[in-house]
Amino acid sequence: MDSAKQTKRVTIKEVALHAGVSMAAVSKVLRNAYGTSPAMTEKVRASMAELGYRPSSAARGMRGRTYTIGVLLDNLRNSFFADILEGVHEELLDTDYTVLIGAAGFDPTGQAHTIDAMVDRRMDGLILIAPGTSRGEVLATAADTPTVVIGHHDAAEVHDSVLDADDMGAAMVVDYLVSLGHRRIALLSSPGTKSSQWRKTPEIVLTNGYLEAMQRHGLEDAATVVRAPYSDEGGYKAGLDLLSATHRPTAIMTGADVAAMGVFRAADELGLRVPADLSLVGYNNTALAALTSVQLTSVDQAGRTMGSTAARMLIERVEGRRTRAMQTTMTPSLVVRRSTAAPAS
Amino acid sequence: MDSAKQTKRVTIKEVALHAGVSMAAVSKVLRNAYGTSPAMTEKVRASMAELGYRPSSAARGMRGRTYTIGVLLDNLRNSFFADILEGVHEELLDTDYTVLIGAAGFDPTGQAHTIDAMVDRRMDGLILIAPGTSRGEVLATAADTPTVVIGHHDAAEVHDSVLDADDMGAAMVVDYLVSLGHRRIALLSSPGTKSSQWRKTPEIVLTNGYLEAMQRHGLEDAATVVRAPYSDEGGYKAGLDLLSATHRPTAIMTGADVAAMGVFRAADELGLRVPADLSLVGYNNTALAALTSVQLTSVDQAGRTMGSTAARMLIERVEGRRTRAMQTTMTPSLVVRRSTAAPAS
DNA sequence: CGAAGTTCGTATAACGTTATATACTTTCCT
DNA sequence: AGGAAAGTATATAACGTTATACGAACTTCG
Numbered sequence: 001m002d003s004a005k006q007t008k009r010v011t012i013k014e015v016a017l018h019a020g021v022s023m024a025a026v027s028k029v030l031r032n033a034y035g036t037s038p039a040m041t042e043k044v045r046a047s048m049a050e051l052g053y054r055p056s057s058a059a060r061g062m063r064g065r066t067y068t069i070g071v072l073l074d075n076l077r078n079s080f081f082a083d084i085l086e087g088v089h090e091e092l093l094d095t096d097y098t099v100l101i102g103a104a105g106f107d108p109t110g111q112a113h114t115i116d117a118m119v120d121r122r123m124d125g126l127i128l129i130a131p132g133t134s135r136g137e138v139l140a141t142a143a144d145t146p147t148v149v150i151g152h153h154d155a156a157e158v159h160d161s162v163l164d165a166d167d168m169g170a171a172m173v174v175d176y177l178v179s180l181g182h183r184r185i186a187l188l189s190s191p192g193t194k195s196s197q198w199r200k201t202p203e204i205v206l207t208n209g210y211l212e213a214m215q216r217h218g219l220e221d222a223a224t225v226v227r228a229p230y231s232d233e234g235g236y237k238a239g240l241d242l243l244s245a246t247h248r249p250t251a252i253m254t255g256a257d258v259a260a261m262g263v264f265r266a267a268d269e270l271g272l273r274v275p276a277d278l279s280l281v282g283y284n285n286t287a288l289a290a291l292t293s294v295q296l297t298s299v300d301q302a303g304r305t306m307g308s309t310a311a312r313m314l315i316e317r318v319e320g321r322r323t324r325a326m327q328t329t330m331t332p333s334l335v336v337r338r339s340t341a342a343p344a345s
Numbered sequence: 346m347d348s349a350k351q352t353k354r355v356t357i358k359e360v361a362l363h364a365g366v367s368m369a370a371v372s373k374v375l376r377n378a379y380g381t382s383p384a385m386t387e388k389v390r391a392s393m394a395e396l397g398y399r400p401s402s403a404a405r406g407m408r409g410r411t412y413t414i415g416v417l418l419d420n421l422r423n424s425f426f427a428d429i430l431e432g433v434h435e436e437l438l439d440t441d442y443t444v445l446i447g448a449a450g451f452d453p454t455g456q457a458h459t460i461d462a463m464v465d466r467r468m469d470g471l472i473l474i475a476p477g478t479s480r481g482e483v484l485a486t487a488a489d490t491p492t493v494v495i496g497h498h499d500a501a502e503v504h505d506s507v508l509d510a511d512d513m514g515a516a517m518v519v520d521y522l523v524s525l526g527h528r529r530i531a532l533l534s535s536p537g538t539k540s541s542q543w544r545k546t547p548e549i550v551l552t553n554g555y556l557e558a559m560q561r562h563g564l565e566d567a568a569t570v571v572r573a574p575y576s577d578e579g580g581y582k583a584g585l586d587l588l589s590a591t592h593r594p595t596a597i598m599t600g601a602d603v604a605a606m607g608v609f610r611a612a613d614e615l616g617l618r619v620p621a622d623l624s625l626v627g628y629n630n631t632a633l634a635a636l637t638s639v640q641l642t643s644v645d646q647a648g649r650t651m652g653s654t655a656a657r658m659l660i661e662r663v664e665g666r667r668t669r670a671m672q673t674t675m676t677p678s679l680v681v682r683r684s685t686a687a688p689a690s
Numbered sequence: 691c692g693a694a695g696t697t698c699g700t701a702t703a704a705c706g707t708t709a710t711a712t713a714c715t716t717t718c719c720t
Numbered sequence: 721a722g723g724a725a726a727g728t729a730t731a732t733a734a735c736g737t738t739a740t741a742c743g744a745a746c747t748t749c750g
Contacts, residue, residue, distance in 0.1 A: 011705090011706055011707085012706065021730090022729065022730045023706095023730090024730055024731070024732085025730075027708060028708095030707090031708080033708090033709090034727090034728095035727070035729070036728075036729085037727085040728080054461065054464075054465050055707075056465060056467070057406075058402075058404075058405075058466065058467045058707090059403075059407055059705070059706035059707040059708090059735090060403075060707055060708075061401075061402075061403030061406075061707090061735090062404055062705095062706080062734085062735040062737090063707060063708040063709070063734075063735055064707075064709080065708095076421050076424070076426065076430055077424055077632065079422055081421065082420065082422045089450070098447070098458075098459070098462040099447070099448070100415075100445040100447060101446040101447070102444070102445060102446070103430055103444070113443075117402075117443040119399075120399050120400065120401060121403065121413070121466075122402070261637070265636075265637040268637045268638075287422065288633075291606055291639070292606070292613045293606075293609060293613075293636075293639050294636070294639070356735095356736055356737085357736065366699075366700090367699065367700045367701075368702095369699075369700055369702085369738085369739090370699060370700075372737065372739085373738095375737090375738095376739095378739090380698055380699070381698075381699085382697080382698060382699085385698080400736085400737075401736055403735085404705090404737040405737055406705090406737090407704090407705040407707090407736080407738080408737060409737075409738050
């Protein structure tokens with residue numbers, strides 16, 4: 001007699017009994033399936049409400065869907081992901097789907113585990129934000145579960161993609177900085193995962209865009225690319241390296257706002273002022289960049305739109321309204337704030 | 346012949362066949378249940394590995410557990426939550442449990458939906474971070490599913506709690522500001538949800554701590570409390586109000602770092618410098634506060650420890666090693682940075 | 691040496707849904 | 721009127737696990 005633990009949940013059977021119909025009928029109403037008269041639907045709905053019926057996702061998952069969408073991301077600190085998530089939620093607000101997020105860390109193994117966990121839970125669809133897992137694993141997963149990959153530019157027949165024209169973004173930054181008079185413009189990009197088989201990760205596309213733009217301006221000799229994790233610490237270390245070199249750059253662009261903050265810290269420590277001594281440009285235009293005390297020039301990626309687009313594409317697939325893979329590319333835009341200026345001559 | 350869609354998953358049955366044992370035996374090995382010889386365990390494990398077996402969480406959920414822990418939070422932008430999450434992940438790293446996060450928004454209805462969704466999915470345990478849902482709903486959920494509530498100070502027999510001594514935190518801030526010479530110290534706290542039945546939400550406890558401390562210093566007449574959502578926008582509006590009043594405060598403390606950033610923006614717009622004209626104190630000591638260009642004095646809450654503690658308590662309950670409810674209270678500490686100074690005389 | 695434990699393994703009934711096959715009514719056309 | 725087609729509702733076999741009950745083979749011990 002353990003003080004009435006575990007209140008028994010109402011099942012489809014009891015609803016059927018209460019409404020005076022078969023279990024199959026209740027199931028049909030639940031799924032909006034064909035073969036239900038308005039009268040019966042109404043009756044069943046009423047019984048469900050009265051009894052407080054809630055379908056068991058576990059049981060549903062054994063045969064049909066679970067009405068769950070999984071979102072994989074590496075960490076919660078990058079507020080660009082919060083933008084994307086907002087878009088996903090917005091799109092799925094009035095549907096029966098629930099969004100569950102897996103924060104898998106930066107380690108590819110951990111990410112693979114999380115993806116597996118989502119598949120084990122029979123999630124209906126997956127949104128993978130710049131997964132560090134090998135391409136092969138993602139393709140294998142996507143073969144069985146509808147998947148949208150955000151970030152990577154590699155097209156695939158088996159999954160959909162939403163991405164940002166990062167090459168264009170890089171070019172915009174370089175063009176802008178050159179127009180201010182900068183020539184020694186360095187890029188801080190992410191190291192990426194070794195042998196992940198992705199050929200066009202965001203950082204690779206970004207780097208190519210940067211190099212092409214530098215070349216276009218005849219600045220190929222002034223181009224410098226350093227690799228560091230997109231974090232405050234990563235930006236700090238790379239910033240120290242870059243800024244203590246003999247011919248230090250007059251401008252640094254980073255692949256993420258958070259890394260730019262680390263560069264800022266390094267500059268501060270070396271007694272360099274932004275933007276007087278160093279122009280700094282971030283990427284993603286997160287809330288961080290807009291802070292009064294920060295005012296970081298950044299590239300906006302419309303994360304919210306990317307999220308809602310990904311969600312819409314995913315549901316189309318889940319519900320079988322589309323079988324062909326597709327890619328959506330967003331155009332970035334430059335947001336100029338106070339971290340950039342003409343170089344000291 | 347749809348190009349071999351849906352690769353058939355390996356089931357317990359096939360593992361049993363391959364290992365030459367019964368399904369029951371495989372299930373036992375899977376659960377580390379009693380009644381398995383080392384030899385058989387080894388054999389089954391080998392078969393599972395060879396066939397690439399993965400248990401179906403849906404099927405498991407129908408009778409036993411799902412090995413899933415759900416974490417409810419309102420939004421992803423508050424990086425204090427990321428700290429908590431890190432602690433949760435850390436604690437659960439070497440276990441079979443997977444953490445799934447629901448970002449439910451600030452709306453109580455949305456949060457209730459998300460909690461229901463987690464229960465529908467038969468999650469083994471729930472961690473609710475300062476839920477805005479009514480206390481009654483939380484108690485009802487906790488009666489069936491092991492639950493840890495983070496933030497709210499209301500004790501309950503049915504769920505565990507992890508909280509921060511917010512009254513002490515407020516007192517520390519007031520004491521410090523008074524020691525600097527401040528007298529007109531305002532508090533910006535969260536509005537909280539109407540009729541949520543929680544009597545001791547973090548913001549209420551914080552406010553009480555603040556009022557008591559002001560009183561202790563004989564400053565009850567100088568006490569001002571304004572309520573605004575913990576967001577940049579909320580802080581901005583409240584900041585404008587406070588700082589454009591005739592007798593404006595010389596110091597403002599906020600219940601969240603992110604709100605302090607909004608106050609900063611308001612001060613900037615009014616031509617007030619921090620800390621010369623206004624001392625500003627945040628709460629949570631998020632990464633935001635530590636940024637070079639921000640340097641916000643804040644109260645550290647040891648979010649990571651709160652997360653790992655919550656996870657440990659939850660697993661104890663899930664695995665039935667404890668049935669009595671318990672509360673853990675953390676002691677906050679003040680981190681002084683450059684946003685506070687003596688008031689201009 | 692037989693009774694009473696242990697230990698290890700098996701058979702099988704749940705668990706709560708979905709989807710397929712089927713039966714019974716109507717409605718719609720010649 | 722007669723038969724096909726369309727519309728409704730039902731019965732029931734999965735789905736992949738877990739947990740209980742039970743049986744068989746060993747030990748232990750008085």
